[in-house]
Amino acid sequence: MTRATTPTDEASALTPAAVADVEVHIRPYVRRTPVIEIDRADFGLPAGPLTLKLEQFQHSGAFKVRGAFANLLLRDVPAAGVTAASGGNHGAAVAYAAGVLGVPARIFVPEVSPAAKVSRIRSYGADLVIEGATYSDAFAVSQRWVAASGAMPVHAFNQAETVLAAIGGGGLLSGIATAYGAGKNGAVRVVGVEPEGAPTMTAALAAGRPVDAATGSVAVDSLAPRQVGELTFRVVSQRVHAVVLVSDEAIGQAQRTLWEKLRVVGEPGGCAALAALLSGRYVPEPGESVAVVISGANTSAVSFDR
Numbered sequence: 001m002t003r004a005t006t007p008t009d010e011a012s013a014l015t016p017a018a019v020a021d022v023e024v025h026i027r028p029y030v031r032r033t034p035v036i037e038i039d040r041a042d043f044g045l046p047a048g049p050l051t052l053k054l055e056q057f058q059h060s061g062a063f064k065v066r067g068a069f070a071n072l073l074l075r076d077v078p079a080a081g082v083t084a085a086s087g088g089n090h091g092a093a094v095a096y097a098a099g100v101l102g103v104p105a106r107i108f109v110p111e112v113s114p115a116a117k118v119s120r121i122r123s124y125g126a127d128l129v130i131e132g133a134t135y136s137d138a139f140a141v142s143q144r145w146v147a148a149s150g151a152m153p154v155h156a157f158n159q160a161e162t163v164l165a166a167i168g169g170g171g172l173l174s175g176i177a178t179a180y181g182a183g184k185n186g187a188v189r190v191v192g193v194e195p196e197g198a199p200t201m202t203a204a205l206a207a208g209r210p211v212d213a214a215t216g217s218v219a220v221d222s223l224a225p226r227q228v229g230e231l232t233f234r235v236v237s238q239r240v241h242a243v244v245l246v247s248d249e250a251i252g253q254a255q256r257t258l259w260e261k262l263r264v265v266g267e268p269g270g271c272a273a274l275a276a277l278l279s280g281r282y283v284p285e286p287g288e289s290v291a292v293v294i295s296g297a298n299t300s301a302v303s304f305d306r
Helices: 007-013 016-029 065-074 089-101 115-123 135-149 171-179 200-207 230-239 248-262 269-278
Strands: 035-039 049-054 082-085 105-109 127-130 164-166 191-195 242-246 290-294
Touching: 016 065, 016 171, 065 089, 082 089, 082 135, 089 105, 089 115, 105 115, 105 135, 115 127, 127 135, 164 171, 164 269, 171 230, 191 200, 191 269, 200 230, 200 242, 242 269, 248 269, 269 290
Parallel strands: 049 290, 082 105, 105 127, 164 191, 164 290, 191 242
Antiparallel strands: 035 049
């Protein structure tokens, strides 16, 4: 009899070596996204090094395509194909990977998903279903589809896939912390950022377990699941240095500043980590090197039709 795995087992299996092994498999299908080295003074902050990792240049417009290919390449995909629930970016990533690999895909998104993300999912040829007011509603509908069809679910964050980064379900943050071999007192500190209106990981850390949290934020389509997963909670609680909250106003300002200073477009959720730095919610020490992940460019904020 095979012993069932638990989030603790899965978390302990997440090591830098495991991340490196997955990278070999997905390397032919993902882009090596650019890194920009600038000075924090460019953003009106005290001088110091700042590295921006621009994951919005990834296929499908966000980092999530890495996990999508990892799932489709390393798991046994049934004839019914795959399915995913998403606020938009994860759905686009699964739709893209499925299209490249010739796998049927059905993507469920809530009514709050922006038109830019809905359009991108459709462009990849996936069967798109818009249903429910929130991500959690769309996820519930997708689960019923899995039971009825036998399709393989590809969860947006509560699984092994794969330092200032945004938190939705925690997949990006836990992947970064794992790849760096980070810990509470490690040489590399990984800091998570989430909106004040969607403090999902903050609430989980306070409770000592995943719990329901508010889902109201300008970044509701990418950073507002009702509850984080057991696996990502386990990794974040053990390996992430801190989690900070930022306001919607700070996120919007970071989005505008990124465009004004660098002509780089990011959606609200993709700019949350930068917002923590610009708003002072995270204050680096003098001379500290800071890296910020910008992920998510699926937005219509910049229009060329005017």
